[in-house]
Amino acid sequence: MQQEDILIEDIPIEDVSKNDVPLEEVLSAVEQCIGQLEDPQISLENAFRYYEEGIRKLRLCNEKVDQIEKKMLAINSQGELEAF
Secondary structure: OOHHHOOHHHOOHHHHOOOOOOHHHHHHHHHHHHHHHOOOOOOHHHHHHHHHHHHHHHHHHHHHHHHHHHHHHHHHHHOOOOOO
16 A cells, blocks of 8 residues: 555544543654655645644644643642642
């Protein structure tokens, strides 16, 4: 199978949209999308699909980081842990 024949459906996207997936795995999936976009042989249609999926995954990353920050603020406000 050539690189341009790989479709976004070939990536297990369902896995990275779950809330229980670690941030590192979502970031890895973003890196996979970037790797596909860097291929000079990729079709325009597939490039758009990888771009779109990469943006979705980045949004999920932002949500996960926001959740972590909120947890840290809650812990700090209770005086239990001061990480900064």
